[in-house]
Amino acid sequence: MIRPVLVPWRRGWPLVAAVAATQTVVLAWWESWVGSWSATAAALGQALIVTGPVAAAVAAWMARAERSGGTKLLRLASSRASHVPVLRMGYECSVWAGSGMLLGVAVPVIWTARVAEFGNPPPWGWVPLAAGIFGVCLLGVSAGMRLHPHYAAAVAAVGIYGATVIGVLAGDEILAALTPYDTRATFFYATPAWVYLAQGGWFALATAAVAGALHGAGRTAGVLAVAAGMLAAPLLLVGYNDRRPDPAALEFVCATGSRVEVCMPRAKAHMLTDIVDTADEFWKLADGLVSPGARLVDEEARGIPGFDAAFAALGVDTEGAPNVPFPDISAVTRLDRAEFLGSLVGAVVGQPPAGDTVLTIPYPARPGDVLTRWFYDRLGLPLDGSGWPGAPVLDERVVDYSSAADYLEWLSDLSPDDRQRWFATYRDEIEAGTIRFDAFR
Amino acid sequence: MMFVAILRVHGLDRRWVAWSTATWLSVYLFGAVALPLRYPAELRGEVVATGLVVGLILPAVAVTRLLDEGPAFQVLTAARPMLTSRLGWSSAVLVGQAAVAALVASGMSTTPQLLVVADALLLTAAAALSVALFGSSLAWLLPLLLVSVFTAPDVVPWSVNVLYRHTLAPLTFGVAAVLSVAAVATYAFTGSVGLWSRWRGTWKDTADPAQDS
Numbered sequence: 001m002i003r004p005v006l007v008p009w010r011r012g013w014p015l016v017a018a019v020a021a022t023q024t025v026v027l028a029w030w031e032s033w034v035g036s037w038s039a040t041a042a043a044l045g046q047a048l049i050v051t052g053p054v055a056a057a058v059a060a061w062m063a064r065a066e067r068s069g070g071t072k073l074l075r076l077a078s079s080r081a082s083h084v085p086v087l088r089m090g091y092e093c094s095v096w097a098g099s100g101m102l103l104g105v106a107v108p109v110i111w112t113a114r115v116a117e118f119g120n121p122p123p124w125g126w127v128p129l130a131a132g133i134f135g136v137c138l139l140g141v142s143a144g145m146r147l148h149p150h151y152a153a154a155v156a157a158v159g160i161y162g163a164t165v166i167g168v169l170a171g172d173e174i175l176a177a178l179t180p181y182d183t184r185a186t187f188f189y190a191t192p193a194w195v196y197l198a199q200g201g202w203f204a205l206a207t208a209a210v211a212g213a214l215h216g217a218g219r220t221a222g223v224l225a226v227a228a229g230m231l232a233a234p235l236l237l238v239g240y241n242d243r244r245p246d247p248a249a250l251e252f253v254c255a256t257g258s259r260v261e262v263c264m265p266r267a268k269a270h271m272l273t274d275i276v277d278t279a280d281e282f283w284k285l286a287d288g289l290v291s292p293g294a295r296l297v298d299e300e301a302r303g304i305p306g307f308d309a310a311f312a313a314l315g316v317d318t319e320g321a322p323n324v325p326f327p328d329i330s331a332v333t334r335l336d337r338a339e340f341l342g343s344l345v346g347a348v349v350g351q352p353p354a355g356d357t358v359l360t361i362p363y364p365a366r367p368g369d370v371l372t373r374w375f376y377d378r379l380g381l382p383l384d385g386s387g388w389p390g391a392p393v394l395d396e397r398v399v400d401y402s403s404a405a406d407y408l409e410w411l412s413d414l415s416p417d418d419r420q421r422w423f424a425t426y427r428d429e430i431e432a433g434t435i436r437f438d439a440f441r
Numbered sequence: 442m443m444f445v446a447i448l449r450v451h452g453l454d455r456r457w458v459a460w461s462t463a464t465w466l467s468v469y470l471f472g473a474v475a476l477p478l479r480y481p482a483e484l485r486g487e488v489v490a491t492g493l494v495v496g497l498i499l500p501a502v503a504v505t506r507l508l509d510e511g512p513a514f515q516v517l518t519a520a521r522p523m524l525t526s527r528l529g530w531s532s533a534v535l536v537g538q539a540a541v542a543a544l545v546a547s548g549m550s551t552t553p554q555l556l557v558v559a560d561a562l563l564l565t566a567a568a569a570l571s572v573a574l575f576g577s578s579l580a581w582l583l584p585l586l587l588v589s590v591f592t593a594p595d596v597v598p599w600s601v602n603v604l605y606r607h608t609l610a611p612l613t614f615g616v617a618a619v620l621s622v623a624a625v626a627t628y629a630f631t632g633s634v635g636l637w638s639r640w641r642g643t644w645k646d647t648a649d650p651a652q653d654s
Contacts, residue, residue, distance in 0.1 A: 025593045049476065050589050053495075057585055064578060150452075150509070151460065154502040154581040158471070161495050165474045183477065 014097035014137065017058045021051040022104025031334040033108065035115040035270040038186040038249075039333055040108055041125040045180040047104070048132045049164055053157035055097040055133060056140035060153040063089055063144025083215035086145060087138075090211060094137035101133050117270045118249065124196035128180035131200030135207035136160055142211045177235040177242035178202070185330060187267045188250055188301050189243040195235065202231035250301055250310040259283040261295040263314060268298070274335040282344045285378055287416070288423025289348045289430060290324060300330040324348060338381050339388035345375045346392075350433035362397060365404035367435045369394065373401065374411050407440040451530070452506045460506075464499035465545050471496025472552060478594060478605060488605045489552055491592055494560055498584045501564035504538045505580045508572045510633045517634060527629045531569060535621050538565045559613035560604055564588070566620035573627035576635030 025047040026033075033039040063086075109121060136156075143156040167179040180199050205228035212221035235242065249267035256262075257280040264272055275296075283290055297316060301307045327343035329335070349371045365373075373394060376383055385393035401408065414422065429435040448454075475490035508531060510516045516523075542561035546554035564584045571583040591597050591604040599606075603613040631639065 021589060024590070024596055028596045029594050050593055054585065054589060057581055061578065061581075148460075148506075149578045150506045150580060151499075151502060153579075154498050154585070157581065157585055158467075158495055158498050162471055162474060162492060165476055165492060168476065169474055 011062075011092070011096060013062065014055055014058045014093050015100035015103075017054045018051055018097040018100025018133065019104045021054040022047045022101055023107065025050045026104070026108050030108075030111070031332050031336070033333055034111055035117075035333045036187050036267060037112060037116055037119040037121055038189055038191075038246075038267070040112040041122050041191075042182040042186040044105055044108065044125070044129060045182055048129060049161070049168070049181060051097075051101060051104070052132060052136040052164060053161045055093075055100075056136040056143070056160050057153040057157040059090070059093040059097070059137045059140025060144035060147075060156040062093060063141040064149040064152055081217060083212060083217040086141060086211065086215045087208075090134070090138035090141045093141060094134040097137055098130055098133045101129060105129070115270055118266045119246075122191060122193075122196065124193040125191075127196045127200035128203065129200075131204040132180060135203045138207045138211045142214045146214060174236050174239040176240045177238050178232060182243075186243070187333070188245055188265065188304050190246040190249075191243045195238070195242050198231050198235050202228045202235065205231065245304050245306045247306045247310075250304065250306045252297070252310055252314045254295075254314075257283075259287075259292045261293075262298075263295065264298040265301050265310070268329075268333065271329070271333065271335050274337075275329075275340070278335065278337055278340055279344075281379070282341055285375070286344075286348055286423065288420040289427055296324070296326050298326045298329070300326075300328070336388055339391070341379050342376075342381055342387060342391060345372060345379070345381075348431060349375065350431045352433040362400040365399050365401045367404075367407070367437055367440070368430075368433050369399050370401070370404050370407050370411065370440075371430060371435075373399075374408060377412075404437070407437055410440055450509075450511050452509045457503075457506060461500065461503045464503045465541065467499055468493065468496045468545065469549070472549065476592075478592070487607055489556055489560070489607070491605075493552065493557070494592065494604050495588055497557075497561050497564050498568075498581065498588055500538070500542075501561065501568045501584050502580050504534060504565055505568040505572050506577075507534050508569060508580075508628060508633050509577050513634045513638070516632050517639075523632060524629050527632060528625060531625045531628045535562070535565060535569065535625065538562065553607045553610065555610040556607055556613060559610050559617055563604070563613060563617035563620060566617055566624045569624035570620060570627060572633055572635065573624060573631045574636050576638040577633045579635070 022044075026043050029043070033043040105126075113121070139160065140153075140156045143159075144152045146152075147155055164179055164181065167175050168181045168183060177195060177199070180196075205224050209221045209224035209228055212218070212224060246267070249265060251266045252263045253266050253269040253272060254261055254263040255272045255276045257276040260276070260279045260283045262272060262276045262279055264275070279296055283292065283294070295316070297311075297314065299307075299311075302311075324344055324347040327340045327347075329340070349368055352366060352368055372392075373383065375381075376394065381387050382391075383393070383395040384397075385391045385395075411419075423430070426435055426439050429439070471492040472490050474492035478488055478491060510523075539558060539562045542558045543554075546552075546557040546561075549557060564587065567583040567587055568580045572580045575582055588604065591602055601609070601612075603609050603616055627636070
């Protein structure tokens with residue numbers, strides 16, 4: 001017996017798959033987009049790298065199951081063109097998967113809307129996402145109709161992943177603008193609306209052309225292919241330059257804490273309060289090694305057109321510049337306290353110059369190790385390298401502190417004033433890494 | 442002739458050989474494309490290319506075509522118990538796949554061959570388990586799920602990302618072995634109809650072999 005054409009319980013699967021895939025991908029690395037609209041838009045585009053293949057696989061499986069039901073009969077007996085039932089299935093799947101993506105997108109958008117202090121959601125940013133979902137569903141349905149049921153879903157998913165990754169990888173070259181995936185840092189850029197529209201348009205038309213060609217609508221497919229090519233042409237022309245720096249995003253915003261002033265580009269201004277508090281915490285502890293009243297300037301946007309003007313407007317006086325560089329936060333929109341503080345400690349406590357002696361592990365603690373350990377203990381940073389990716393390992397497995405226990409105790413027992421004086425006296429040696437244990441008294 | 446007929450029932454014909462060869466060849470191509478997974482692991486050469494792991498889904502799914510047993514109504518009304526033959530056949534398929542994976546991996550000089558073999562076995566076992574649980578047309582489900590979860594950055598803790606990290610290859614083999622045992626055991630009981638299909642009765646959807654070309 002042939003079941004009704006569309007088996008109801010299957011319909012919702014593309015929605016479930018799209019919600020799950022989008023949420024999983026986007027929320028797993030929320031630290032790198034929350035609070036920045038351009039980064040949030042880019043993250044949603046990148047979610048398509050996983051959502052696309054997953055939706056295509058489900059579409060292929062659905063198409064196959066429906067084909068065993070009645071789509072084939074509908075196609076054979078259709079009084080309309082025989083590709084109409086196929087397109088209809090593609091539409092249905094893309095509506096479900098698109099609704100799933102919409103649900104998946106809602107969480108990051110709401111989250112960023114609550115945190116962001118600069119910018120607006122890109123008004124046309126949803127077009128390539130919708131077109132992407134429509135396109136992969138259509139390709140998935142086509143694969144399900146044409147290929148053996150055992151292979152169809154896997155081929156659709158893997159093929160779409162391969163094609164998109166090649167598009168992303170070739171992103172250095174002319175293909176960059178053809179996909180909505182942007183793996184570059186996007187905080188200080190804005191994408192023009194026409195790029196979003198052309199991306200969505202060319203992808204939807206191109207996949208419709210492929211589906212048409214596979215299902216007996218050759219002439220229509222030809223027209224669609226030409227139209228897709230015409231939309232793709234301007235994207236190929238702009239290539240890597242499909243976005244432009246946003247001067248407003250590069251303007252500096254400053255905030256003053258009790259001991260230090262921090263200046264950051266406006267695009268990341270939502271991190272300012274956290275950074276000022278964390279920097280103040282360090283400045284208080286390292287008093288003597290760092291000068292009070294210093295100004296920390298985030299220069300991650302250096303090299304982007306418009307940065308120099310914004311930097312000049314800041315009026316930085318390099319004479320009294322602090323001896324610590326601004327920690328690298330270029331990939332994140334959320335402050336990682338441990339990494340930030342670890343980077344500051346690394347800047348004020350220098351490593352000893354490489355000598356001829358080869359250290360066997362565990363090696364006896366050197367003066368710099370004692371100082372670093374003291375900072376880590378006081379700031380609550382882990383010594384076992386688990387604090388952040390690339391954190392130094394300074395626990396007993398690597399450093400033997402037993403010979404230096406007295407020095408560590410002496411340092412811990414100092415009053416804040418004595419410590420400030422001691423730090424100020426030996427500041428240059430500590431920074432150069434040439435301080436000796438003789439000084440610990 | 443009898444033996445050939447049995448292979449045919451399981452879908453092992455010239456077409457399958459062509460498919461399978463094509464999927465293994467495509468793995469070489471996919472090995473050339475990769476997305477950044479976790480900085481700076483790529484720079485240190487600690488991970489395999491994302492394209493390679495995703496590409497391995499294809500041979501994994503292709504080989505589980507051999508676990509097909511023909512029309513569901515015939516399997517469900519079989520006169521003889523199929524437990525032993527299923528145990529033997531599914532084990533042979535997994536071992537054979539590992540052997541082919543080793544052969545293919547030996548041709549990849551720049552990638553860690555051990556991890557490629559382990560990944561191939563793990564994904565094949567996942568596909569076989571998928572067949573046993575959900576039926577033949579959903580063989581792709583578990584491999585795709587596994588690869589999606591392990592490929593999306595930071596979903597799985599980096600310390601246990603068994604699909605991508607070179608140093609974890611022994612652990613990958615362990616996981617693959619556990620999955621293989623689970624797949625063979627489940628398949629021995631359910632066959633290619635699948636546990637879910639039996640329970641829901643959905644195998645009737647494809648009951649007409651004439652439509653199943």
